[in-house]
Amino acid sequence: MGFINDYKNKLMSAMDAVCLVHPGDWVDYGAFCCAPEYLDAALAMRQDELWNVKVRALAFPGVAAVVKVPAESGRFVYNSWHFSSGERKSHDKGSCHFIPFVYHEGPSHYRQNLHCDVCMVRTAPMDSFGNFNFGIANSFQRAIIENARTVIVEVNENIPRCLGGAEESVHISEVDVVVESDNKPLLTLPDAAVTAVDKAIATRIVHEIEDGSCIQLGIGGMPNAVGKLIARSDLKNLGVHTEMLADSYLEMFEAGKITNSKKAMDRGKMVYAFALGSQRLYDFLDNNPSCASYAVDYTNDLFNIAANDRVVSINNALEVDLYGQVSSESAGFRHITGTGGQFDFAYGAYHSRGGKSFICLSSTARDAEGKLISRIRPVFDPGTVVTLPRSITQYVVTEFGMVSLKGKSTWERAEALISIAHPDFRDDLVREAENMRIWCAANRNDEVLHMVGACA
Template sequence: MDFTQEYKQKLVTADEAVKTVRSGDWVDYGWCTNTAESLDKALAKRTDELTDVNVRGGILFKLPAIFEREDAGEHFTWNSWHMSGVERHLINRGCAYYAPIRYSELPRYYRDSATPSRVAMFQVAPMDAHGYFNFGPSASHLGAMCERAEVIIVEVNENMPRCLGGTECGIHISDVTYIVEGENPPIGELGAGGPATDVDKTVAKLIVDEIPNGACLQLGIGGMPNAVGSLIAESDLKDLGVHTEMYVDAFVDIAKAGKINGSKKQIDRFRQTYAFGAGTKKMYDYMDDNPELMSAPVDYTNDIRSISAIDNFISINNAVDLDLFGQVNAETAGIKHISGAGGQLDFVLGAYLSNGGKSFICCSSTFKTKDGQLKSRILPTLNPGSVVTDTRANIHYLVTEYGKVNLKGLSTWQKAEAIISVAHPDFRDELIKEAEKMHIWRRSNK
């Protein structure tokens, strides 16, 4: 049987495909850009027939159709590996919950889990001549997910970029249960936010000054990493490499500026390696059929052994807030959920183990509340309910607009002094008083 015949045999409508979903099932919607679209709409039509359907996914660009009804939570529950604003809204409605896990552990979790998803449905690129459906920018954990799923439904989207890689970047038609030809919507876009602020630019310059020629980059999402990318693109740096969890627009700008060639990488030389990508159409067009890029599963990209094998690894990530002990929170505001653990800790650890490597946690020293109050992101202790993403033993460099400090190996009083030195001046005296109360301030300190 040739693949064309097999394709025809497995081709069904979205309505037919979702009939396989049963009450009580665990259903996987894929990840980020792969999130089901036509299949989601079809499943929403079955809402009244179904109860207790647990849906897995993460980084939603828009509200799934299954949650458009006010009573959706009586039928479906969203279980997220990493939150977007859409998912935070669903938390407030009582329809969604975060599943805390290091992102790098997802493939093993799917392979070993006592409750794998019975049905996996997600968007893919059109089948190639060899019978493979490419996962697009999200190799991530999808290969492992498909290994345990009883039913695999692929939703073909002609707009999905075909992202080349090494392993686990697609699925063969022989492993697919049903094929649905979707409505070909544009791939969901995730912008980098507004233009870089003066604070972003100041922090970016402090970090870029620490990057040598030949360094390998990992950037998180957000204004500050984006500002770092812009500065790198305009710099005299050369021979840079990329090995990252998330591929973002900034890498395209750096590459097109001629700064990236990967020639100094100890593994995957000349390739920009990533687990998933989310950005603008500019980025998706750049990723499509680009042999310079390498789409790979997250247990490879985020493995501390992979990261540490690359010399001069530079990891740059954000924080919500941190305390005087050096505990970094990048996930919540108290008990209010914002994001997720992702791979930040993997890169903080791996970069420090790299020969010449450095990891940077960057944030503005302050933020303003809705009523205009200025608040410090540097706290005596984290707020009740706040999550520790990076422990006090792991943080390397901390950077705010008031400077950068290397916190590795410092005793508690040294660490408190260093952290306070990059806090907003308006809050330093109060932080010193709190440090004294906690016995992490030496009276000789100025």
């Protein structure tokens, strides 16, 4: 077939392919496990010939080779849409920058606002129809490609073929260069341990979920705990419309909880934009017609999320202030991850018929000196980024209770949030609320606030 000839004509070594990058270029690496680790290593080897090459990535697995080239040399300037733990540590050292965005707008940024010279993405091997599948990171790979001067695919045999949906692949006719990689195994995540606090929070949330609900679980340990609990519950006929697919979805599916039979959109399909988890999850996704991979302007579109009934969105946060603002991506000037899809799903879930959006967090954390601190704060530290404005936040859940902030005045919010703070911090929080003029005669007295497990 002609596709094989096209493939052969476009095949190059990694070192030859990265010679298509010029000084001053913008280079895109795509997202998560489909970032081109093989080409990244080759690009870094050209450091003596290049300068001011700007790289954009999204949650690169580990630390990219171009980041290891000293930033002060001016060879590469590395930017990320959402920090992986490697990128977080690179940012701490000054060698990685952050790009703020809400995830559903990623494709439109590339189609309308951004310039890309060279796009490098890791894909599955070409199929018999000439398509390279984006595997477990559909995200916004196609939008990057459509706008790039040069498109290079790095083929890796370990990438599962994830069926669309839409925008799940690129055709050989749209590709300039094919590079066959060393077939490095994909990053897998260990099963996150479920703590007693996670379990207490997850139990409260699972009580709020009805049969036929459509589930979105966010990134991190706590949402994972909710999935595990659902798998052991009596719930039935759940649907999935999410951005990230993790192992807990597999557990729910195997336990027969997920049928997708009540969904208004994509009935019968588990909809997602990327996956991160175990090799077992990646094997489950390979050629699986029960799952549909879409780009994020579909999965995270506010109206698409709201189109299903009883959407339940469950996401983690770092801190919540007494106004009800949620911070999930930074702690002071330490940038930790990103907005990701948190805003999209919190907004979309609330607007679904019967939908609910939950922000969950343990009531306390330890600071750098090991001191216990409250995650319910009067106000955030300077530099802390607001992920959800107070007008968007619906339910906030800690191990001490669950409150809804929608429609509540500032004094009601303060009272509700203090009621789910750790008891040791409640008196201080009341005093701060008074100073902030969000406490009034109608507020409950301290005795009531000390009742553990208060619930609005």
